[in-house]
Every structure is written in C-alpha cells, then in structure tokens.
Amino acid sequence: YARAAYAAPKGEIETMLAQIWAELLGVERVGRHDNFFELGGHSLLAVRLVSRLSRAVGVELSLSTLFARPVLCDLATGIVEVLSRADPQDLPAIAAVSRDEPLVLSFAQQRLWFLAQLDAAGTNYHVPLALRLRGTLDRSAWQRSLDRLFARHEALRSVFVDSEDEPRVALLPPDTGLPVIEHDLKAGPDAEATLLELCHEEAHAPFDLAHGPLIRGRLIRLSDQEHVFLLTQHHIVSDGWSMGVLVRELSSLYRAFLAGQGEPLPPLVLQYPDYAAWQRQWLSGERLQTQAQYWRENLAGAPARLALPTDRPRPEQQSFAGATVPIVIDADLTRGLKRLSRQHGTTLFMTVLAAWAAVLSRLSGQDDLVIGVPSANRGRREIEELIGFFVNTLALRLDLSGEPSVSELLERTRRTALAAQEHQDLPFEQVVEIVKPPRSLDHTPLFQVGLAWQNAAVEAFDLPGLSVEPAGNGLDQVKFDLELSLGERDGIIAGTFGYATALFDAATIERQRGYLLALLRAMVADAGQPVGRIELLSSDERSYLLEELNRTAADYPSDKCIHELFEAQVR
Template structure:
C-alpha cells in the first residue's frame, strides 16, 4: 500500500507559461523541494499557513493582490497560476509600498504597540509581556565578539531601540542612538558550591525583572558561565518590540553578526530598506476609510451576541481578579495519528491547524455544554513583503467563532472551521484591540474579553543557531505566565504533533488538564 508520501506528487508535468514557471520557482524555494509540477498541490508538498503568507507576499510583490483563500480553493500550481494571472488582468492595486518617514517629527506607535503600552500602564512591574528564551552554549564563547554582535543587531533594528514616552497622556516613540549597545550581564559560577541554585535564581531574576518602557533598551542578555567552556545565555525582550517571527530573524542575524565579529566571514546582511516606525506610520494611513469600514463590519457581524464566557468546569471558583500564574502539561500526538490527520486534512482541503482546531473546539463544546464558542489564535500579520526581514511587534490576534450547533459530523465541522479561519484571515488587518472596541463585550476583571482559550500553532520555523566553533542548544525555561484560562501551543516535530497545554493554576489542577489532553487525543483518533 502506498504511504502518504507517495500521494503528495502527481505524475510530473512541467509548468507552462510565464506565471506557472515563476510560481513554480517560488514554491520550490519556500517548500524546499527540487521541482514543482503543474498538478502538485501547495499543501500536499508541505505548505502550511505561515508559508502561505510568505507565498502571498511574493505574489503581491509581483503585482497581484489575491486573498489567502484563493490558495485553499485552488491549491495546485496550474489552478493557482490561472487565478493569479486572471486577477492581474483585472486589477491595478496591490498593497501600496511602505516608504521611510522622517525621524525628526513625532513617531507613532503601531496599533499593536498602543495596546501593549496601555496594558503596561496598568501594571508597570508585570513580566506578562516578556519574551524570554535560554541557550546552552559549549565551546570558546568570545565575550567581546558576542557583545559586538548584540550591539550590531540593536543598531540594525530600530524596533529594538524604541522607547515609549508619555506626552500629555499619549504615547510616542523615541529612538535610542544606534551606538546604545545591548545591556549584557556576565556571571561566573565556576567553582561556586551552590551553582545550580544560583543559576536558577539568576535566570528567574533575569526573566522577571521589569523593563522601563520610557528608558529602554527593551532587550537584555545575561550570560552565566558554568565551566571553562559551558555557558547559559538568557535573552529577554519586551513583546512591544518583538514577536515569534522576530525570533527567527534574531537567530539568523545574530549568528551572522557573531561570525563577522570573530572574523569567520564578511558581513553578509543586506541593509534594511525600511524600519518598524515606517511600518507603524504606513499602517495608520493604510487602515482607514473604506478598508477600515469593511474590516470593522465583518468583525461586528461575526462576533455579534457571541458568548461572554466559555463556562468550562473549573476546580476552584474564578478569582475576582484574573491571575496570570500558570503551569503546563505536555501534549504529544503519535506519528500514526498525525499521519492520518494529514490525510484527513488533504481530503477536506484544511490545514493541520484547522483540523486540530476543529477537534479541540468539539472537546471544549462537550466540556462547557456550549455549542457557540470563540477561540483566539495568533496571526503572524506579515502580509507585506517589505516587513518580512524586520524584528518588531507585528503579530495580531484573531477571534475565531466556531459553530457546533446541530451536531455536525466531521466533514461538516471541518467545513465550518475552514470557512471561519479563512474569513478571519481575510480580515486580519484590523488590530484585535479595535475589534474589542467595536464588539464592546462586557468588561470584567476576572477574565479576558471575547475569548478565554488561546490556540497557537507554531510552525516551528525558529531557525538554527550557527555560531563558529560553538555548540548551541535551546534550553528549557521555567516561565509559566498565562494570559488566558487555557493556552494550547502545538507544532509539528518530525512525524508527530507536539507541544503543551498551559493553564491558569488559579482555576485548574494538573490532573484536570491532563484529562483534557486525553479527551483531545481521543477526539483526534476518532
């Protein structure tokens, strides 16, 4: 019996015409495959939603503005090329170019930054919006070169040099000078008797120490030396200047800059044509008028009369004010179930994310007794080719309203979830905070507005560190802050789906959450 791998490729037929050839080259590059035939499907070849966004950016740069849903409706090369070519003949407007703005005047915040700045004013000592990660490094780490590489990264990305000052109660961005440098703390624990305890304490202090948004820099690094050739590096950034996609950029560029500093290579990084403040100014100009109205109307209609709270059974009463203390349990979906889910997804024209979301929705509906539920999901929001190489806070949150009324079967539920997800992605430009303003859900201090369950599908595209003469591995970090009652984080690792279910420990016991994970596995297998 042929395995799923044998079904991904049809008999090879070479691309025809200019558009098929151009797109075949782009697909081959993005999907890292040797060649793409006319009848190959983007998703069968390994495409997922983040790669789809990158594909749309490439298509947009060629002058065609097609919605993401087009790729799902026409996933083969020939069909997609036909739609793109037809679209190009009908239209004149792709996304307008992002151009540099003067740095002398007032620099605006992006909508996403404005939301985080407001939240930070409510609690200035909170570490809820820190992005920390840990690296274990073995080998001769060059201290001077490491500082130089970090400083060069800070000089290169204006987002990392942004500070947020209040002028008459309104925030403005001010940029630190390019030669500011990254705060780098260095601790030597060689020969210290209680080194493990010290390591835990230093790491925790580093991750939780508050940032001053008005002074900056909003990124810092701490290196803890454990032996002559063993180090732990702790990076902490404030979310207002970074996001998940940014980490991939940081890893790639810091690797290159360190190699330059130790003399292993010449500087390979091309200059950046625009910076984050240019994007923030462009976003405010672009998202206005009719475009703003269309997006606002969609979310107002979609979330009208949505349930205020997903009433999951909890182990303890909900506290009067939301607690951000959390914990997590691992989630592992075995290879055979993952393979079967991929086949199911291919049959129904869904991504793996949509299929697992459908199953998780069904579980939450059973647990809560509600057949109308809203689940949040982060969206990379990098729908413009010019912002792909930037570090900055672009990510947006989409509120997906899933309808489980009328006891839908698998096929019907997948269809509903696919429609909901594609529609939301087509209207993802409106920042989540503006969606909340439009929908006006009742505000309560004991839970988040619009949804209390987050489902994040990490496409695990975090790059690989390559530092000359050093062996670098990501480390585990004890940083359990949750912003919602439940947060499911999953990604594909090899043949399996893996990740964790984070939960608010004020509401749930670990055994309850382990049971929830068991329910999800049962639902996925069924």
C-alpha cells in the same frame, strides 16, 4: 501516494507561480500539476503566497481562491480570471519615513503601552530566551554581536514617551549597546542554586518603557567551558517570528566576528517605525470599514466567557501564573490527520482546531465558542527580516450547533479560519473596541482559550565551538485560561498544553489532553459520525465515574426494623 508526472509550467503566470512556490516551500522545482498543500504548504505560507501574488499581478487575491484551486495550473487559471474582471492596481509599498518627525506606535504597540500603564511592574509580556552554552565562548565577539544586532534593528532601540496627545516612539542611539550583566559563579558554592535565583530575578525584573532599553542580557559563567545566557525582551519590540530572525542574525554575526571578519549582514532598507507609519495609513477608509464590519457582524452576540469547569473558583482578578503539560500526537495519528485534512480541504491547523473546539464544547456545554489564534502577520515580503511586534490575534468563532458530523465541522472550521485570515489586518485591540464585549478583571475579553500553531521553521543557533541548548524551567506564566501550542516536526505533531494554575490542576489538564487525543483518533476513523457522540472518556475514567462513585452498598443490622434504625441514628 500516486503522484502526477512532472510537467513544466506554461506561460507567464504559471512560471511566476512556480518560482514563488519554490521559494516559499523550499523545493527545487514545481510542476504545473503540483498541489500547494501536498508540497508542504500551510496557512502561514498561504498568506505569504497571496501577498506576493497580489504584489506581482497587481490585484488582491483571496485565500479562498488558493484553497479552492491548490493545483498550480488551476490557480493560474483563477488568477487570469480575476485579472480579466479587475483593474490592475498598485498596492501601496512600505516606504521609509523621516526620523526628524515624531514616530508613531503600531496599533499592537499602542495596546501594550496602555496595558503597561495599568501594570507598570508587570512581567506578563516579557519574551525570555535562556541558553546553555558549552564550549569556548569568545565573550568579546559575543558582546560585539549583541551590540551590532541592537544597532541594526530600530525596534530594539525603541522607547515609548508619553506626550500631550498620545505616546510617541523615540530611538536610542545605535552606539548605546545592548546591556549585559555578567556573573561569575565558577568559584562560588552551589552554583546551580545561585543560577536559579539569577534566572528568577531576571524573569521578574520589569522594563521601563519610557527609558529602555527594552532588551537586556545576562551572561553567567559556570566554568571556562560552560555559560548560561539570558536574553529578555519586552513583547512591545519583539514577537515569536522575531526570535527566529534574532537567532539567525546573532549566529551570523558571531561567526564573522570570531573569524576577524567585518559586518556580514546586508543593510536593512526598512525598519519597524516605517511599518507602523504605513499600517496607520494603509488601514483606513474603505479597507478599514470592510474589516471592521466583518468582525462586528461575526462576533455580535458571542458568549463573553467560555464556562469551563474549573478545579477552583475564578479569582476576582486574573492570575497569570501558569504551568504546562506536554502533548504528543504520534506519527500514525499525524499521518491520519494529514489524510483527513487532504480529503476535506483543510490544513492540519484547521483540523486540530475543529477537534479542540469540539472538546471545549463538550466540557462547557456551549455550542458557540471563541478561540484566540495568533497570526504572524508577516504576509508582506518587506518585513520578513525585521525584528518587531507584528503578531496579531484572531478571534475565531466556532459553531457546533445542530449536531454536526466530523465532515461538517471541518467545513465550518475551514470557512471560519479562511474568513478570519482574510480579515486579519485589523489589529485585535481594534476588534475589541468595535465588538465592545463585557469587560471584567477576572478574564480576558472575547476569548479565554488560545491555540498557537507553530508553522515557522524553528531556528537553531550555529555558533562555532559551542553547543547550544535551552536552559531554565520553561513557562511559568500564561495569558489565558488554556493555551494549546502545537507544531509539526519530523512527522509528529507535538507541543505543550499551558494552563492557569489558579484555575486548574495538572491532573485535569492531563485528562483534557486525553479527550483531545481520543477525539482526533475518532475523527480519523470515521468522518461521517456526529462529533457530539464521540466517546471521549477512557475505560478507566468511565469505570470510575459510573461504577466506583456509585458503589453505595453498605452493611447494616438486618435484624432490626427501619424505624428502630432511625431511632438509633437519632440517639
């Protein structure tokens, strides 16, 4: 690709922008003619960039400004224009609150606490981690590292006490220690079968939110040189981003303690309870009204359910039993999707979202549908290094009416995704209360399908003397009917297609995977064609549906009249 020659940033705004870009994108230098998205920017980094710019220049900038002006010098000009017509304002910082007063739950924690009251023995909101450790494990240094991590993050030490008015957060003492049960299978018969039983037992053991701890571990010794470590957290104290923080800090602590060194991590200035208190103060007044009004208008009249054809009738109460099939978008198609995204000003996530919406529309016969998308909700720099439940869910309503072309659908999807991200501060639980969709025990409110795009870098354990790889059989629970989880790594988009086994067979999901890949290839080949006319069926499936199922010819006695054949059938 042709690249503009490097030109150094000019002026204070461009220099500040270049510094922020370099830090977020992990590049050495940024020129004034560089494009944020061509340097590796995506939706999550865009949110973090806008947050840092807002803090740096004192006014709130919109995501649409960045997407409209992704080149550094153009964005700097846009910032100057915003500054010229706005009064600079200090955005409220997150400040530490007193631990002597009752601590409040964040909005997301409050929803999970409520769900736990309905199903105290439920395990659908467990966050599991299963690791196979090969090599020499220093169990003392390992336990010390876990205990230090537990003491360091107040979210992990949080318990939720029911008071007269509403639940409150209480903190377990820092010296409580992270509970780890040890099992020695070295001398036992059939260690792998016992291991599977222990993994199942761990995954299905409920947490007590009122007493905690809400994180626990099991260390299973298979031999002197092989262990399996199971770490389970309740979602109310952790999320996907938190797992990256945990992996990074646990590696750092173990390396230091193994070498006989002291605490290697700098102290945390803020903790999750500080964020929860700030969230309730910040999301109020005019800001709350603006966000609430957006979701009220955007989701008004949205279909309560996506009418997908299922292999079995929907049970009266939603089952969370699930399974996955893998999905891989090869390097050639990934390159084509990147090119298509650049041409239409979308991110890879937006392009794949548009494609999957088109597939779901064809399967359901609906041109108005809602897809749930998790948002890391880590725009503010102060909370990037915290473990806690920050993730939010955005209900994106996609419009496929009027036979849009590929280009038009991409534009609609881009507008929808940007508007939702600009109003992502309102917690999903409050959106549900505002919209008041019909409630039923057999499906989730607002949407029943989700698309998760893994933008954050995948953290890997770095433990001296140990090789670390995942253990266990993967996902056996889902929160929605369908869950598409994707991310780009080494030039290939890959992930999993999760599905509720109460509704679908694996073969059905494999066919849907084929439809999505076929539609993506067609979008790359011709962005001007109507999406609704793209052929999704493979030649084999098309032949089966139109020819094999319609082969009705049969031999019959041709020497008899019809009425004689009829009489024979009666007899």
